[in-house]
Structure formats: C-alpha cells, structure tokens
Amino acid sequence: MAPLTVFVTTWNTGLQGSKAQSQDLTGWLLPVLHNTAKDPELPEGVVPDLYAIGVQELLPVHLALAGLSRPVLAALTSRIQSLLSAHATSLSPNKTPEKYTLVSKSSHVGVALWVFARDKTMEGRLGKPGTATLGLWYGGMGNKAAVGVRIPVRRGKDGGWEILTFVNTHLEAHDKNVPRRNAQYQNILSSLIFHTTDPLATPTQVFDTSHLFLLGDLNYRLAKNPPAEGLKDGKASDDVLTLEKARAEMVDSDTLRREQREGRVFGGLREGDLTRFAPTYKRIVGQVEGYSKKRRPGWTDRILLASHTDPPHLFSPQSTLDPIPAQAPQNTTSIAHFSSTPELTISDHKPVHAVLLLPEVEHSTPAPHLAPLLPPAPSPHPPRPAATPQEILLAWKLLGTLLDRLVGWPWCLAVLLGAGNERTGMGVGAFLAMIWGIWWSGVWSA
Template structure:
C-alpha cells in the first residue's frame, strides 16, 4: 500500500458545539481550501485516508454532565461526513462520487472523537475498532476527560497490519496546575484502557500500538507573558522570519515542552513546529486576531504523535526543541502540514490541524495482534505505569457517571427555571425554596 495520509485536528469549541453546526467548517476540516496562499507546502489535491477529529467543551457543562450530548454529536457526525465526502468527490477524476465512512465515534461528557476513513483507499483494510473513555476530574467526573479510538489497519497487500490509536483529552486548566495536568496524563497512561471481547487477548494501554496520536486541549500555557510581536496570526505582508523568531522565544517558555524535556510527561511523543502559528488561547470570541487579557496566552491545543518506525533520537531532550530534523530516515512519519485556523471565531480557542504521512510498510505482520509496537519510554522518562485493573476501572467509571448526573441534572433544572439564564434560575430556585420552606413551617406549626 502507498504511503498513508492522516489528517488530525483538535478544537475546543468553548461550549459552542451546537453553533458549529451552522458554521462554515471548511477552514477547520479542509484548510487547503483556505490556506493554500499562506501555506504553499499544503498540497491542493490532498485527500486523506483517515481523519481523526477531536473536540473539547462540546456543549454547555450542565448539558454535558447530564448526558445530553447525543443530538449534537449526531448532527455533527452527519455534517462532517457530508463535508469530507463532498470534498473528496470534487477532487476525484470526472467527479466520481467518493465517500468517507465513520469508523468509530466516542465521547465522554464534553470530549468527543471521530475517526473517518476514505472508502476508496481503506475499504476492506480495517479491522475491528475499539473505544475507551476516562473521567479525569475528582471522583472520576468527566468535565475533564479522555477518550480513545483504536483501529487496526492492513497496510500491505496481504499483511502489514498496524494498530492506530487516537487519544483526545481535556486536561486541567489554569497556569498553576501543571502538576495536576502531569498527574492526569499519567492517569491516561494507566487507566485509558482498551478492553476486548477476545478471551485470548489482554486489555491494552495507549502506547501498546504501532502509531499513537495524542491530541486535545492539554492546557499547558506559557511560563510568562510573551512579547506582542509573536501574538499575530501571520499574514502575507508579515516578515515571516521576524515572526518566527519571536515565536521561537515563546516556545522556550512553553510549559509542555519544559515538562517534556524534564522527563515528566509525553515521553516518546513529538509534534510539529509551533512557530508556524500564533498561540491558540485565550482568544477573543468573535475576532480573528487578539487575546484576552485575563489569561497568559499559550499553545494549549496540541497534537503529539509517535510511530514505531521513528528513530529514537527524535525523542531525546534536545530534539524536542527541533521537532522536524532536516535529515531523517525514509521510514520516519512525516509532518506534511501543521497549522491553525484563526478564521473560526465562536470559541476562545483556535483549532489546530496536522497532516501526517506514513511511509509504506516494510513488515508483513499477518494479523493485528502481531502488529509492531512503539518502544518503551525514552531513558530520561519514568517507565510507563501498568494498566489499572478492569474491576477498579468499572467502579471508578460508575462513580464518575453518578457524580456527573447528580451535578448535571439539578444544574439543568436551574438553567431551565431561568429561561436559559443560570443566574436567573438560581434566583428563581432560591425563591421557590423559600416559599416551600415557609409553607412547611406553617404546616408543622399548625
């Protein structure tokens, strides 16, 4: 099979996922239609074999905690599938109809992940996919969460099976919570487990795969307020060298890169060149440019990945400062494109996307369970933790779901009482509670 192209994107919709249904999503999912002038290295005729699409804060928290995300998920699924299929058809010879099929969709509270495959190149090459979900907040609640999709792909004519794992997550917010984010990442390593119905197969963790893509609102910020020169979204009239130099100084203060260099998180994962676009958070809703003064800006929205064919030196502490070396073996997964979409303005985050090109396979694994796997964590990182037992995970997920609903449903009632306004609803609820209390006081005193 020829090299495989994977399009990956992450977007924190700022609780506005339902509004995304009515937006022009081509800049998010088909950036080639918008960015060719600015980013000439992005091929015009690219039609990815796989799409991995992650969102966070899909809808207001009270609705998400109450488990009411299904209508928005269904509507977005249909919209995305239609958009991808129409684009592929428009680029096909003689406009031959093309189609993207949904491989798997999974969600947990406000975090959702879709994987689509292009029928023309992937039909008959996919094995049985699986999903995993994990609440990351206290007690297993899901207002911070991780979800995963695992897909076996036959990349050779008769064999060459490989496992693709996509993980989408939303980690703890606020500048001070770096240790908390690090701990949540370790929880994902141990507890985002893919179970199987095969009695001969064991549950698998996210690094037990041939290719891993880790995306989401990871919430790592800059260590200090950056210079204004690097906070502009690049325009054709800008001096690109000056802009990238300013951003390079900002990357040095990126707390994710710092924690990675120190061996605390994301061992064995790499990413594209962050200087290619401005920090994606905290942007001003309704504006293409500009940042809120309430937060230190940062590249909170990230896409990291690893392939079993990547050489080990790409994951050394030094290489995290130079993620795309000039010389790399032909077997290395290449970053064809890495950028953001500032034109989408309904959220205080900007979407990020990456196009990855995986080289032709050089192995002949005859079955998914014999697929090559990623190596252990680099030496300057701690060993990855063992998997949490299924029994413990079941209890943890049950507790988290109960807590989500206990918070979510009363919250929905408060908002409903206020006609959609939470503060009004709290006032109405307090008034009703007072009347109820006066009534029962009178009953008992009588």
C-alpha cells in the first residue's frame, strides 16, 4: 500500500501565564494547515492520513489542577475534527468531501493529545488504541505531565501490522533544571504504561512500538546567549548565510542535543533541522518577532521520532551534533516538512509542526502483537529502564490526583472570590466564556 503520511504538531498555548486569555484555541491550527499546504517541498495536495495534535497549558493551572479540563477537551475535539475535515476537502481537486475521525485522545491536567484518522485511507486499517497518562511533578502532580496514544495500523493489504505511538509531554522549566528534565524523561520511559482492551495485548512501555513520535514543550534551552542574527524569523531580505551561521552556532549550544550526545536522554530518537526556524521560546505575546529578556531563548518545543527501520548512522554523535541531521534513507521515515508558525502571537511559544512520511512496509506481520519493535538505545545511552510495578504506579497516580485537587480547588475559589491577581491567569468566569466561544464558533461554522 502507499506510504503513510503523518502530520504532527505541538504548541504550548501559554494559558497558565499572566497573560492568559479566553480564546478559541483551535484558531492556531488554521495558519499551520494553510502554510503547510503551500510548501513547495511537499507533493501538491498532500492530505495526511493521521494527525497528532498536542498542546500544553491547555487551560490556566488552577483550573487544570482542579480537574476542569473535560469540557475544554469535549468542545475542542469536535471543533478540531471539523477543521481538519474542511481543510482536507478544500485540498481536493473536485472539493470531494473528506472526513476525519477521532482515533483516540489522552489528557492529564493541562497536557492533551488527539489523534485523528482520515476515513478515506484509514478506515478498516486501525486496531484498538491504547492510552497512557503520567504526572511528572513532585508527588505525581500533573503540573508537568506526559500523555500517550498508541495505535496498531495495518500497513499492508493483508498484514504488515505496525504500532504507532504518540507521546506529548511538558517537562520542567528554567535553565538550571536540566537534570530534573532528564529524570522526568527517564520516568516517562519507566512509568508511562499503555493499556488496551485487546485481549492479546499486554501493558507496554514507550519504546515497545514500531514508530515513536515524542512531542511537546521539553523546555531544553540554549546553554549560552545566542547571536542576535539567529533570533530573526527570517525574511527574503535577510542575509541567508549570516542567518544560517548564527542558527548553526545556536544548535551547537542546544542543551537537548548536548544531553543526547552524552547519553543521558532521548537515545534512539532524531528530529528535523532546527535551523529552519528561530527558537520558539520565550517570545513576546502580541508580536511576531522579538524575545522576552526574562528568559534565555531556546527551541523548547520539539518533535522527535524513531522508526524500527532507522539505520544506526542516524544516531551517531556526529548526527546529533550537526545542525542538519543525516538524511534518512528511502526505506525509513522521512521528514518531508518541518517548521514553526511565528505569525501566531497569543502565546510566549510558537507552535512547531512536521509532516512525516512512513514508507511502504517490507514485512507481512499478520497481527499487531507481532509487529516489529524499536531496537535498544544506541551507544553511549544505557539500557532503557524496566517498567515500574503496577501497584506503585497506581499509588503514585492516586497521590498525584489528590494533591492536584487539594491545590486546584482552593486556588479556583480564591480566584472566583477575587483574591487572585494578574499572575493567577484566567478566572472561572473567563473559563466558561472560553467554552461558550469554542462551542458557538463550532456551531456557526457547521
């Protein structure tokens, strides 16, 4: 069968910050979709088979900790589905109606992930999905978290089953907390456990998959202040050579790449060329260009991937050092498009998105539980950690949920009674207004 096209995007909406505002959060998808459709490097009229959409800081922290994300998720799911279907229809030469169906969604506090499938190409090819959630902050709280969706996909006509896993995460902030981010990543490897209703499937860890896509606000910054030339978003009038040189220098000081080269995190994962766009954080809300002087800039918003067909040379120390990673061969997943959307100015982050092409399968695996898996982490990375026992995970999740509510509900009450200030973010009244706005815009566009 034809290659599989996967569209992956991540955005920290910034709704936990002091400038939180009520808004239709789906508005950010429109410029992303339109800019991607106009990319001359992509085949004309390409329509993704799968969309994986991840957000962080989905709503203000006090509302998220109180467990009030469910109405936001419900409203956004319907709205996003409508947007994707309408966009695909617009790309059709004859405007043939297209439809996307929600495969699965997963959320924890302010981190959410949706996976949608195109009915025309994916109907009848998907197995039973699995989900996973994990609080990563102290005591299992969900202020920092990871969520995942795992999907079996029949890639061949009669077989060729593979497992696709999507993980969206929000790791610890601030320059000094690199070791804490590293520890949270290791916690994801050991404790983000996927469950499914498939009787043949057993609980599995993140890397027990054929393809892995890890996205989110990973919060790794630059190790030093960057040259001013590299912080421009890039225009036709800019000196391209100067811009590329500055960006290459910045990638060399990227702490995620450094920690990966030294074998501490992200073993066996790769990403696109970061020099294609300026660092995504910390941007000035309301401006296309410019950075806040309160934080050191960085490519905090990332999309990493791995496929069972990836050759070892993609993960050599030199590959993770080079601004432009080694090109993937034709028989493994390629990054057809990788970019950011600086025009979006309602957050201190810029969204990042990628179009990934999975080649035709060369195996005939007859069932999902027999699908090929990713290899062990390459040197110098140590073996991946064993799974955390189920009893410990359950206790950790119960404690985290209890702490979330003990903090979230009193905080909501304080904001509702007017005891909060600008830095507490959006109040309950604005939260309800946001839900109404999302629902009403969906009805109006239907």
